[in-house]
Structure formats: structure tokens, C-alpha cells
Amino acid sequence: DQQVKQNSPSLSVQEGRISILNCDYTNSMFDYFLWYKKYPAEGPTFLISISSIKDKNEDGRFTVFLNKSAKHLSLHIVPSQPGDSAVYFCAASDSGGSEKLVFGKGTKLTVNP
Amino acid sequence: GAGVSQSPSNKVTEKGKDVELRCDPISGHTALYWYRQSLGQGLEFLIYFQGNSAPDKSGLPSDRFSAERTGGSVSTLTIQRTQQEDSAVYLCASSFGAGIETQYFGPGTRLLVL
Numbered sequence: 001d002q003q004v005k006q007n008s009p010s011l012s013v014q015e016g017r018i019s020i021l022n023c024d025y026t027n028s029m030f031d032y033f034l035w036y037k038k039y040p041a042e043g044p045t046f047l048i049s050i051s052s053i054k055d056k057n058e059d060g061r062f063t064v065f066l067n068k069s070a071k072h073l074s075l076h077i078v079p080s081q082p083g084d085s086a087v088y089f090c091a092a093s094d095s096g097g098s099e100k101l102v103f104g105k106g107t108k109l110t111v112n113p
Numbered sequence: 114g115a116g117v118s119q120s121p122s123n124k125v126t127e128k129g130k131d132v133e134l135r136c137d138p139i140s141g142h143t144a145l146y147w148y149r150q151s152l153g154q155g156l157e158f159l160i161y162f163q164g165n166s167a168p169d170k171s172g173l174p175s176d177r178f179s180a181e182r183t184g185g186s187v188s189t190l191t192i193q194r195t196q197q198e199d200s201a202v203y204l205c206a207s208s209f210g211a212g213i214e215t216q217y218f219g220p221g222t223r224l225l226v227l
Contacts (some may be wrong), residue, residue, distance in 0.1 A: 004155070034215070042219030043117070043204055044156070089155060099144065099163070099208075100172065101216060103155035 003027045004092050005106035014112055019077040021107050023090030025070065030092040034101065035064060035075045039086045048075070052053075080111045115139070117219035119205050125225045127193055134190045134222045140206030145188050146208075146216060147180055151201040159203075162188065163210075195226045 005024045013019045021035075031052035036044035050057040050073070057064050063076045077084055087108045091101040107113045118137045126132050138145050147159040158172040162182045173179070177195075182188040192199055202221040208214035 006155075036218075041220070043206075043220045046215050048216065049215065051185070073190065093158075099214075100146065100158040100161055101148075101156070103148075105153070105155040 001026075001096040002104075003030075003102040004090055004102050006088075006107050007088055009061050009105070010108045010110070011108045012112060013080050015082055016079045019075075019080045019084065019109055019111065021077075021088050021090075021109065023049050023073050023075075023104055024071060025073075025092050025094070027094065028071070028104070029094040030102075031067060031095050033064070033073050033095045034091045034093075035062075036089045036091060036103075037084075038089060038106070043087055077109075080109075082111045082113050085109055117207050117217055118206055119203075119219040119222050122220065123220060123223045123225075125227065127227055128197060129194055131191065131193045132195055132224065134203050134205075134224070136205030136207075136219060138186065138188070138195075138205070141209070142207035142217075143185065144208040144214065144216075145182055146206040147188070148204045148206065149201040150204060150221075156204060156210045159190070178181050178222070188199075192202055192224075193207060197226050200224055200226045 026056040034112040035047040048062045058076040066073045087104045087106040120135045131146045145162045148156040160180045177193045180190045193225040204221045206216040206218045208216045
């Protein structure tokens with residue numbers, strides 16, 4: 001049973017446009033969400049996070065939106081750059097339970113020049 | 114400062130052999146995690162260490178898998194009698210403390226069991 005789902009395995013956008021990566025979760029106990037970026041042959045790199053007490057968190061070109069009622073979050077990258085091409089993982093945790101992160105399968109983003 | 118380091122970066126072994134994977138967390142981080150990523154899958158939690166507390170082993174897939182953390186720093190993940198399905202990238206992460214803390218990942222060890 002996948003508790004964190006990233007239904008789009010890949011996404012392709014043009015440089016300068018917006019990239020929107022989506023993530024759905026099923027466990028209502030999750031209250032902290034993170035996005036990681038992963039380049040080939042490297043470990044995941046933390047990108048941005050959001051607590052369930054917020055519905056938006058912004059850091060430069062990256063914004064994460066959380067819709068708790070829909071159990072959905074999204075990562076917006078504006079403007080997209082070729083260097084953003086990577087696999088993006090959504091992760092969630094239950095702060096009242098285990099500290100482990102539950103990951104989605106990832107979305108491969110390609111930003112075309 | 115230095116990030117999380119893992120060794121070896123790649124490991125090829127024969128089915129039935131034992132392997133040891135090493136993780137050096139970021140200095141000062143008290144929490145350490147092991148995950149693995151099989152081909153086409155997301156990261157799967159294996160085990161979590163926090164300070165001197167008993168580790169959370171709930172993600173270990175079988176009793177062939179074990180891990181220890183010596184002196185609250187370096188950790189070793191051991192896989193005994195490896196099977197082909199153990200082939201994956203094994204990732205270690207550390208964080209400053211328990212609770213909601215960002216986990217920082219190492220580059221991983223790519224394990225191939227022939």
C-alpha cells in the first residue's frame with residue numbers, strides 16, 4: 001500500500017516556464033512534507049518542506065502548496081531552468097510517530113533549453 | 114563542512130555472500146537512517162538510530178539485514194547471505210535530532226548481487 005504517490009513518472013517543460021510536480025498521500029497522520037531532488041549517481045538533496053499548519057511555503061523559485069483536505073501537495077518551480085532537470089521525490093512523515101520518511105517513487109523532470 | 118559519506122560507492126557480490134556497507138554521518142547529527150532504492154522505486158525506510166535509544170528496525174525486510182551504530186557516529190549495514198533481490202542503492206541519511214528535522218543524504222552504495 002503506497003502511502004505517498006507521485007502519479008507522473010516524468011514531466012517535460014520548456015526553460016523559463018513553470019514546472020508543477022504533484023504528490024498525493026493517504027495517511028492522515030502525516031504532518032510534515034518534504035521535496036528532495038536527486039541527480040544521477042548522487043544522494044537526494046533536500047529542497048523545501050512544509051508543515052501541515054501551513055498551506056504554502058516559498059523559497060526563491062520553489063514553492064510548495066499543501067491541500068490537507070485533498071491530501072495533496074505540489075511543488076512549483078518558476079522559472080524552470082535546465083539545471084533543474086532531475087528526479088524529484090515527495091516525502092512525508094508523522095511527527096507524532098516514527099521519524100522515518102515515506103517517499104513517493106519520484107518524478108523525472110526535464111527542462112528543455 | 115563535510116556531508117554524509119558512504120563506502121563503498123559500488124559493490125558487486127555473489128549470491129550468498131555477506132556484505133557490509135558503511136555510513137559516516139554529518140558531525141554533530143544524532144539521528145541516522147538507512148534507506149534503499151530498488152530500480153524504479155522510491156526510497157524505502159530500513160532502520161533508524163537516535164542517540165542511545167533502541168533503533169527502529171521496523172523497515173528491515175528480513176533477518177538477513179542488520180545494522181549497528183558505534184559510538185553514536187559511524188554506522189554499518191550488514192546483509193548476510195545476499196540474494197539477487199537485495200540489489201539496490203543503499204542510502205544513508207543523518208539529521209540534527211529527533212522529530213521534524215531535515216534529513217541529509219549520502220551518495221549511496223550501489224549493490225549488485227549476481
